[in-house]
Amino acid sequence: xxxxxxxxxxxxxxxxxxxxxxxxxxxxxxxxxxxxxxxxxxxxxxxxxxxxxxxxxxxxxxxxxxxxxxxxxxxxxxxxxxxxxxxxxxxxxxxxxxxxxxxxxxxxxxxxxxxxxxxxxxxxxxxxx
Amino acid sequence: xxxxxxxxxxxxxxxxxxxxxxxxxxxxxxxxxxxxxxxxxxxxxxxxxxxxxxxxxxxxxxxxxxxxxxxxxxxxxxxxxxxxxxxxxxxxxxxxxxxxxxxxxxxxxxxxxxxxxxxxxxxxxxxxxxxxxxxxxxxxxxxxxxxxxxxxxxxxxxxxxxxxxxxxxxxxxxxxxxxxxxxxxxxxxxxxxxxxxxxxxxxxxxxxxxxxxxxxxxxxxxxx
Numbered sequence: 222x223x224x225x226x227x228x229x230x231x232x233x234x235x236x237x238x239x240x241x242x243x244x245x246x247x248x249x250x251x252x253x254x255x256x257x258x259x260x261x262x263x264x265x266x267x268x269x270x271x272x273x274x275x276x277x278x279x280x281x282x283x284x285x286x287x288x289x290x291x292x293x294x295x296x297x298x299x300x301x302x303x304x305x306x307x308x309x310x311x312x313x314x315x316x317x318x319x320x321x322x323x324x325x326x327x328x329x330x331x332x333x334x335x336x337x338x339x340x341x342x343x344x345x346x347x348x349x350x
Numbered sequence: 351x352x353x354x355x356x357x358x359x360x361x362x363x364x365x366x367x368x369x370x371x372x373x374x375x376x377x378x379x380x381x382x383x384x385x386x387x388x389x390x391x392x393x394x395x396x397x398x399x400x401x402x403x404x405x406x407x408x409x410x411x412x413x414x415x416x417x418x419x420x421x422x423x424x425x426x427x428x429x430x431x432x433x434x435x436x437x438x439x440x441x442x443x444x445x446x447x448x449x450x451x452x453x454x455x456x457x458x459x460x461x462x463x464x465x466x467x468x469x470x471x472x473x474x475x476x477x478x479x480x481x482x483x484x485x486x487x488x489x490x491x492x493x494x495x496x497x498x499x500x501x502x503x504x505x506x507x508x509x510x511x512x513x514x515x516x517x518x519x520x521x522x523x524x525x526x527x528x529x530x531x532x533x534x535x536x537x538x539x540x541x542x543x544x545x546x547x548x549x550x551x552x553x554x555x556x557x558x559x560x561x562x563x564x565x566x567x568x569x570x571x572x573x574x
Contacts, residue, residue: 273391273392274391275391276391305505305509305515307404307502307505307506307508307509307515308403308404308405308502308503308505308506308509309387309392309393309395309506310392310506310509310510311509312509312514312515321509321510321512323391323392323393323510324393325393326393332391332510332512333512336512338514342513343511343512343513344512344513346512
């Protein structure tokens with residue numbers, strides 16, 4: 222499952238240029254797209270299943286479950302413009318915001334979404350963070 | 351077999367210590383990495399996954415480069431610099447590359463001298479600097495590996511903290527790279543300084559790294 226850790230280290234050692242952006246980046250990008258698609262389609266349960274446990278908790282508010290609250294979020298998203306994978310973490314740049322994901326045994330889960338850069342500080346995110 | 355072990359006991363002792371320490375580091379490192387992953391809401395990894403990770407690679411490489419730099423500088427600095435009273439130093443007045451007679455080359459070659467020392471020319475020049483060259487090469491490669499693996503580990507950390515990853519060029523001028531580098535260098539240089547100075551006044555009976563117990567503090571280049 223975590224071959225990419227080795228992959229990232231091997232590629233980095235050989236090239237010094239980038240992580241394993243291709244296959245793993247595609248997988249992370251697809252997970253991000255599925256998350257945004259579930260929200261825009263009103264499929265709250267599916268969207269929450271694509272969040273890390275901590276991110277899912279952060280969405281719950283005022284007695285609302287994650288599945289109820291997540292569909293009310295407004296995140297511009299857009300098409301995938303690029304992805305970087307380093308170790309078990311990934312950053313997927315969408316046309317209008319950015320998503321951070323973490324690799325779990327079951328696949329890539331969204332750690333933070335709807336993120337915008339905040340200077341030298343961590344991104345400001347609608348979900349997680 | 352017994353004789354082989356006795357004749358190579360010093361090398362074997364440090365080889366065993368090295369292997370055990372590296373194995374211990376990999377196990378402690380896995381536990382430390384997994385504790386950080388859990389604290390950040392991430393997934394844990396197995397030992398086999400950790401030992402091929404950039405986190406393990408940078409921790410190993412940053413220590414290797416500083417050790418090889420320490421010995422490289424010690425080898426080269428002791429050609430030109432002396433410390434009166436230290437068994438680690440040549441006697442004052444012998445600074446420099448020394449004569450062919452002192453170095454047993456040219457007309458002063460011995461029957462059992464290494465073949466490259468007998469060869470003369472470029473091979474003699476290369477062989478005459480081979481220890482420093484190899485130490486320097488391993489230092490350079492280890493430092494390069496530290497920069498590459500360090501960038502990969504740093505970028506993983508950056509992403510887990512919702513920050514942008516950096517390029518290799520940005521990483522080698524970053525605080526993380528120089529903090530890892532200099533914290534190792536300072537300890538290596540202190541250790542060499544301690545060895546050079548303390549061995550002027552203190553003794554370890556039977557050790558070739560020390561002067562004989564009864565040797566004068568002013569005796570230089572004398573090993574027990």
